[in-house]
Amino acid sequence: MPSHEPSSVEDDATLVGRALDGDQTAFACLLGRYSDRILLMATRILGDRADAEDVAQEVSVIAWRRLAELTQPAAVRTWLFRVTHRQCLHVLRVRRAHDRIDAVPDVATNNPASDPPRMAESVAAFHALSTALAQLPPPQQRTWLLAEVHGLPHMEIARLSGGTEQAARARLARARVRLAAEMRAWR
Structure with a gap:
C-alpha cells in the first residue's frame, strides 16, 4: 500500500494509526504539531534551554518506542505532555541528587x-x-x-x-x- 504525505487536516488519531503501521512521515507530522509546545513546556519546567532540548529529543524517542501503548490515539497530545512532564521530573531529580550541595x-x-x-x-x-x-x-x-x-x-x-x-x-x-x-x- 503506497504511503501518502500527511496533510495538516488529518486528525491526531489518524496520524497515530498510520505511525503505528510504520509510517515515519505520519509520526514526524504528529510530533511536529507538538514539538514547539513540548520544548516550551520543558523550558518552563527546567529553566534551561539545553536541558529542555534534551528532554524534547528524549520525548520523541519515547513516543516512537511506546506509541503502541497509547490506548486513546486521539489523546496523543495529552500523552506527549505527560511524557514530557515525567522526563522533566526525572531531570529535576537527577539535578537535585547531583547538586544538593552546590544548590x-x-x-x-x-x-x-x-x-x-x-x-x-x-x-x-x-x-x-x-x-x-x-x-x-x-x-x-x-x-x-x-x-x-x-x-x-x-x-x-x-x-x-x-x-x-x-x-x-x-x-x-x-x-x-x-x-x-x-x-x-x-x-
Whole structure:
C-alpha cells in the first residue's frame, strides 16, 4: 500500500494509526504539531534551554518506542505532555541528587563576604526548605514546584498531573500549609 504525505487536516488519531503501521512521515507530522509546545513546556519546567532540548529529543524517542501503548490515539497530545512532564521530573531529580550541595542559594550578589551570618542563615533556610519539600508527598511536592518555582497555572498543573484543576488547587493548598508549618521558624 503506497504511503501518502500527511496533510495538516488529518486528525491526531489518524496520524497515530498510520505511525503505528510504520509510517515515519505520519509520526514526524504528529510530533511536529507538538514539538514547539513540548520544548516550551520543558523550558518552563527546567529553566534551561539545553536541558529542555534534551528532554524534547528524549520525548520523541519515547513516543516512537511506546506509541503502541497509547490506548486513546486521539489523546496523543495529552500523552506527549505527560511524557514530557515525567522526563522533566526525572531531570529535576537527577539535578537535585547531583547538586544538593552546590544548590546553596547564590548569595554572592548579596555580598556574603561582608555578612557571613546572613550567608549562614540563607544556607540553613535553604536546607530547611529542601528538607520540608522532601517530606511532602510526591504529588504535593510536584504541584508546589510547578506552581511556585515554575509559575505554572492550576489548569496546566492539572493537565500535567492528569487530574482536575480543583485537585491541583487542593494539593497546592495542602503543600503550602505543610511548608508554612515547617518553615515557621524562618519567618
